[in-house]
Amino acid sequence: MKTRYSYGGDEHIFVEVDDEMSLDAFFKALSITGAVAEKKIPGVTEICPANASFQVKFDPDVIAPETMMETLKSLEAEAAETPNRMTTRIIEVPVYYQDPWTHETLMRFRERHQDPAGSDLDYAARVNGFASVAAFIEAHHANPWFVSMVGFVSGLPFLYQLVERERQLQVPKYLRPRTDTPKLTVGYGGCFACIYSVRGAGGYQMFGITPMPIYDPTQTVSYMKDFMVFFRPGDIVKWDPIDRAEHDRIEAAVRDGTWTPKIAEVEFDLAAFNADVDGTNKRLMEALHAG
Amino acid sequence: MPAEIEVIKPGILTTIQDLGRPGYFHLGIPMGGAMDRLAFEAANRLVGNPEDAAGLEAVFIGPEIAFRSDATVAVTGATMPIRIDGEEKPGWTALAVKAGQTLSFGYLQDGARIYIAISGGIATEPMLGSRSTYAIGALGGVGGRAVAAGDVIPLGEAAGAAEGRSVPEALRRKPGSPAEIRVLPGLYWHRITPASQANFFADTWMVAAEADRMGYRFKGGRPLEFVPREPPFGAGSDPSNIVDGCYPYGSIQVPGGTEPICLHRDAVSGGGYFMIGTVISADMDLIGQLQPNVKVTFIEVDMPAALAARKARAALVEEMRAALA
Secondary structure, eight states, X not given: OOOEEEEETTTEEEXXXXXXXXXXXXXXXXXXHHHXXXXXXXXXXXXXXXXXXXXXXXXXXXXXHHHHHHHHHHHHHHXXXXXXXXXXXXXXXXXXXXXXXXXXXXXXXXXXXXXXXXXXXXXXXXXXXXXXXXXXXXXXXXXXXXXXXXXXXXXXXXXXXXXXXXXXOOBOOOSSOBSOOOTTEEEEEBTEEEEOSSSSOBOXXXXXXXXXXXXXXXXXXXXXXXXXBOOOTTOEEEEEEOOHHHHHXXXXXXXXXXXXXXXXEEEEEHHHXXXXXXXXXXXXXXXXXXX | OOSEEEEEEOOSEEEEEOSOOTTOXXXXXXXXXOSSHHHHHHHHHHTTOOTTSBEEEEESSOOEEEESSOEEEEEEEEEOOEEETTEEEOSSBOEEEOTTOEEEEOOOOEEEXXXXXXXXXXXXXXBTTBOOXXXXXXXXXXXXXXXXXXXXXXXXOOOOOOTTOBOOGGGOOOOOSSEEEEEEEOTTGGGBOHHHHHHHHHSOEEEEEEESSSEEEEESSOOOOBOOOOOOTTSOSSTTEEEEEEOOTTEEEOGGGTSOEEEOTTOOSEEEEOEEEEEOGGGHXXXXXXXXXXXXXXXXXXXXXXXXXXXXXXXXXXHXXXXXX
16 A cells, blocks of 8 residues: 545545555545544644545645644554544445346436446446356345445445455446436446435446435434434445345335334454454354344 | 515526535536636625535526516626626626516627626525525426526525625636646546546646536546556446446546546436546536536646645635735
8 A cells, every 4th residue: 555645626635545445545544634623723724534545625724734634644653553443333235136127327328338238237247257147146246335435426335245255246337327216226436336315417337226215304204313414434335135025015114214224333353354254254243134 | 675686597507506515426427516616605605605505506507587576686607798787797896786686697608607796695494404506416406496587586684795895806716728637546546547647637628518506527538548457347348347336426437448538517426337537626616617518638736736726726715814804
């Protein structure tokens, strides 16, 4: 990992912990942003962690850019000492793969796609060397995922698959981004899954849809009464494949206020995960099903 | 009579804005707020409001608004004929309106966005500390959206303002022609060749049709050439791809190396395209006044120049405050 610092104009410092994605880079970025927050540096107005990088917005009338830069560099050294361990949540997120809504949308934007003849899932299965879409879908939900960034638009989570790099699924983004994506689409671009929190533009491949709202500005959804954004970095997600009937049942229950996602508190230790991926994932799943 | 206004015609896109909701960008919720803050703050000052009171931002076409109570109103920003009950009135000036009168506008002559401040300010419900409209996230505004015909919008209590005063011509900052936008290179600047770095600043660009509160796209310059590399894991194979990271406000991303996009007040907080640098804070107001098809050149500056420009903008604000005190 090689940390690279850059100014984003006179109000931001952009720090790329590594130019490639890894959980090590994520944890390092999270540690440094945690240290920045703890320091309560006068002039810092926003701290935004990302997958393998982060950004700090500051007021240069309060703190000179070069002072801000030096402060962040000194915190990097401090953060290198912190253990890569966290108490977090594992959440089961229902997914209706190959749903009619994302299918309608992907057909509408077919000319922007690498493979205009097939579907996004056909393409993703093929470029990842799977014999069938069903086998690709199985690989998509067999292991848990890690929320490595929240952003793009309101509360959208980026998720990184908790498997060894050789087993990571990767797909390119659309050749040209779509102008429309159904709300709650489960998407994929680069090595990241996402859930589109709201309807709008998007460039990720579309695999399915979840009936579970993750952003609620009205704060009426039962599990978002405290805050309108559901996800936070470090959350762990287990996709739960469902069919149309189950999708509709959950959607109605969300409206009635009688549905909440299955959530359990878990410890995630990066060293333990790197030492035993399957064992760690098994333990995470057991915690989810016990919870 | 309650202090309120009624929207007769909304124009193309008229939104309630204030100085925004900083503090939530790490969740993908942008600060939002007026695109041209200098003009916005001037409008508020003219009508005796605090600078962060909520007003209206209208792009390209002005709204038509009926007043249900007496008020002071000021219109700043773009040049557009201003009419009260059909009678033409000056811009950048505190104007008296009576209950029952209508404010309307003629065709846009220059700039892109007008700001309408009304004494007392707009008093819709703030969300996450701001009344600014962020339609994608259904925050602020009227029920999370832009204003529509028939909306009745409440106003706060007016402090009482001196009518007839105006912002001196010298304090009205507008983009020149071609507009010169100052940029601090950085972020992923090293990803393009030295020839492309030079071309970016040498070329004349044009504002594309996709130019809105989220970002401004530019076209007409030479495509960028990338320094060859092995794509980093997780970034995607296109040379313009990065592992999805944060986007600074004002940062200029160039998807596919062809059309630069400068992110503005309603920016997406991050994504997977490399950025070549960032528009300096002092020039963000100017971008908000660019119409599609106008010419733009990007001027390369260093940090001391960016900070000097920031200071000059702050001095202008101080002068305006003094002029309207």
